[in-house]
Structure formats: C-alpha cells, structure tokens
Amino acid sequence: MDKVIRRRDFLSAFGAMAFAGVANGKGHHNARAKSVIYLFMEGGPSQVDTFDPKPILKQRAGEPLPFKNPATVFNSSNKLMPSPFEFARYGESGSSVSSIFPHVASCVDDLTFIHSMHHNNSNHSEGCLLSHTGASVAGFPSMGSWITYGLGSSSQNLPGYVVLDCGQTPSAGAHCYSNGFLPAPHAGTPFRTGDNPVEFLTSSDPLQGQKLEAIRSLYRDAKLPGVLSNYEKAARMQTAVPELMDLSEETEQTKRLYGMEDPRCTLFGSRCLIARRLVERGVRFIELFSPRVKADRWDQHGGLKQGHTNNSVAVDQPIAGLIKDLKQRGLLDETIVLWGGEFGRTPSSQGSNGRDHNPHGYTVFLAGGGFKPGVHHGATDEFGYYAQQDKVHVHDLHATILHQLGIDHERLTYRFGGRDYRLTDVHGNVVKAVLS
C-alpha cells in the first residue's frame, strides 16, 4: 500500500493542493503530463474505415474471410466489405487517414496511433466499462477517478475530473465515470450544456450572501474549518463554473479553429474549447463523449457510410482544433489527448452495408503528453480483424497513460472488499515504444 497515495483520501472533491509533492505532478516518478482529455467515441468506430486501411477488402470484396471469424453480436457474415471511403497519406509521417477525417489528417504528425488495440468484450456496456475502469462489470473506479485519487487536482475551484456532456450518455451510463469504491470526490462531475451546468450550482436564494456569513461564523465557532473551506469552495465554484463555460472572451479565430461556426460541430467544438480551458485551469481529467448526431452513435450495423460520416463531421474539426490550439499555447506537451471507442468493427459485412462489433483489433490515437508523435504502433492482420503485431490491451493503454502522469499502475492501489485493487487489476504493461 502506498502511503502517499492513500493520503489522497483526505483530498476534497475540488482537490486542493494539500499535498504539494504529489499534486505538483511528482507521483511515483517524474511525470510527462499533467492532464488527460479523453475523447470517447462511443459505439465502436471502424478501424478499417478511419485510420487502418486494408486495400485487400476491396480486392476481395464479397469473398469470405480465409479464417473462421469469431462469434459476433449478430453472427454477421464472413464476407469482406471494402471501405466506402478513400484513404490518402498525410504529413511527414505519411499517415493514412480516410476521407471522413480531413481535419484530423492535418495533425497526423502530432498523433500516436495504436492499431493493435484488443480485448474480449464485444458488447457496448462491457466494452465502455472496460475502456474506462479496466473491468467489464459495473462498480469499479474509472481511469479519471484513479488519476485524481492519485494526484489530486491543481484547480482550487473546479473538480479534478470533469465530464463535458455532449448530449448522450454512453452505454453503462454514469458507471463509466464513476468513482466506484474510491471516495466520492473522485467521481467524474458532469458539466451540462445550458444555464445550469453543474448540479446544485445555481442559486436563486436572495439571502445566500447573508446565510454564508452566518455559516462562516457558525463553523468557526464549531471549530470545523475544513468543512467551512468546502462552503468557501462551493461559493467560489458558483462564479468559477459560469466563467469557465462563458466562451465570449475567446476570439472568433479560436472558435473557427474548433469549427464552432459550422452548426454540425458547434456542440462538440465548444466542448473541446471548454476542455482546453479546463486544462488551463489545472483540471486533471476531462472526458467528452461523442455527441448525438443524425445517426446512431459510432455503431453502424447498417448504413455505415452515412452513419460514420455524420459522426465524424461532428467531431473531426473540433478534435483537430483542440490539438492545434493546445499545441500553439504550449499545453500539448503536458496534456494527453486520447481518442477511441470501446472497440472497432468487423472487416466483414453485416447486412449489405454495415459492420458488426469487433474488440479483437481496433485503433486509438493519442497526442501530446510525451507520446511519440507521428508514430504508428502495432498492426492488425491483413484484413484488419485481429490485432497481430505489438498487441496492446486496454490494460496496457491504461498503464501507459498512468505512467506518463507519473504513476506506477502497480503501486496505485485501494483496499476494498479485502484486497488491494488497481486500475489495471493484475495486468498491464507500459507500452514504452510509443513514448518519447
């Protein structure tokens, strides 16, 4: 049991720098990054239609896979289906990107692709839970909770783990950003769109100022200064959150960078911009879920061309804007941006124009935070079905992200139900090859 980490118990929700040694980013070893932005593309974006091109699918369109395909959710066909999108190479890295990510394509030299992601859960809820908590059943702490538990937040007025609501909750719902058995302050705090972003934040009490004065006096007399500081933080949060969410001080140029003038990406663009503002304010872990579009989430069992197009349009320019903006402000070095879904999709078809779930091989990308830019790590087989070379399990990805934040994933533990738990359970290897 790591005593230093255990002392996070005492850190309050909005994470004071009570233990400066750790809160300064000195966890178990020197940190390369301070914050994480998780762009979670729920539904399962198809690797072979985004960042892992497989020309053989076109050459052998309609032919069966030469191996027995694993059971899929809908027991879909084993007939190869070509991507409806064209791929081209971009940047000095010559990275292949499909036509639905033209803006992300312009930042490939800042991205680290992992093409060999894999796990065993082909259902949405289980895949979402695994990607977030390292366990495919509900009730475990999410990665963001472990990170704020380990490092605290360096923001005085905001929670350490913020979830920016983009209009839909992932499968498994709030369990994805739950603190599980960790203390409640480490739960992801959802920030909604609109006038009432945070639960209980808005006051319509004309006497609040007067009551706060009385509360100050009562708690001083009761010698409970710690509790009083929570009231003070609550009061500060009432101004800090509206100030955070108010984008009027951002220039038109910045808003354009995030694609906010395009109604199709206004929502996700503004959330990405708020994510940058959260990083500037020292918030540790920020999560965005793919927004609701005129199609299902990235879960195209049919109509893949239209569905993936609608989903990508809503996020492509905002994501590129976020990466470029973080970079030009010197924040990308110490911020990890992670893009990915709970799994990928089958290279074989479901129906005439869809793909089924495939957790056996899929792609995620990262940017910043000491990840090696312009790198493609791992590979799937020639059809894009199974991760084959330099396989990276979700546990390995989690271990690597904690590593960059200065945390040894084997030593960040919490005793629950009679044993010590970790984000990575008894698994996980840091993927050194993707680190600079």
Place this chain on the structure above:
Amino acid sequence: MLAAAGMLDVRIGGESIPVFVPPYATANKTVHVPKSGPLDGNGRRSLYLKIRRNFYDPLLLVFDFPDRGKSVGKRLVTTTPAQALAMLNSEFVHHVSKSWGKSLANVDDAFLAAIGRMPSEKEREQFEPLFVLEDGPYHVAHLIFNHPDFLWIK
C-alpha cells in the same frame, strides 16, 4: 431534514417511489429520459426510493450513496464542496425548508426540532433577524439545515 420538518413518513412497506429528476438534468437527452418522481419522495425513507442504475438521486449521490451494482461492506464518508453546494442550493433542501417554514413558530422551535437544543445567545442574534424577514421562517429552516450541529455528529 424530513424528520426535523415533520415531513417524514415512517410507515413500513409499500410501493417504491421514483427518483426526482430535475428538468435541466435531462434537457438535452432524447433517449432513456427517466420519468420524474416527487421532489420530496413523498416523505418516505430513502430505502423506498426506486433505484435506476443510470440515474441515482443526485442529492443522495453527493452524500456517498453507494453503487447499487455491487455489495458495499462499508459506507464511505466524505466532506466535499459538492455537498455544501447541495445544502445551499438543492431543490429538495429548499422545498423542505419552505414547507417547514410554513409551520415554524420561532427560532427556538427550529433549534429544538433540528438539533435538539436551544440556541445560544450568539446563535439567537444570528437567527432572530432572519426570522422576521419576508419568508423568514423558511430561511431560518434552510440555515439550520446548514448548521454544523445538524450536519455533524460530534
């Protein structure tokens, strides 16, 4: 709070009460919008609140409501700014304060009902001026719910 305000229904058994869902919590949601229950849970103990795995009662949640997906041997105890915000601003806290305020005769009664003692001279000086304002009893009820002796067991 329900007990102090005389609103607690202590009967045993009966139907589960749906959780109150504030309209702003589901403003952008188009699917899985839970049907809201009464703001005060009909005065029933939280034992009788319906559990939706995807939508726990927001107020209970900030006070360490346990995950219902697994057994929890020990309830966590935390003290957080989110709790202070809830005590200052939650609809439930204001609703109960308002209801109680309607029948609250004086500051002494508020202290006796909420924390089982009479106010000190200093507390009287803090609470009496509030009591005589417009909606004063409601504000006194709300303030006493934020009193350290109400929230803290010594």
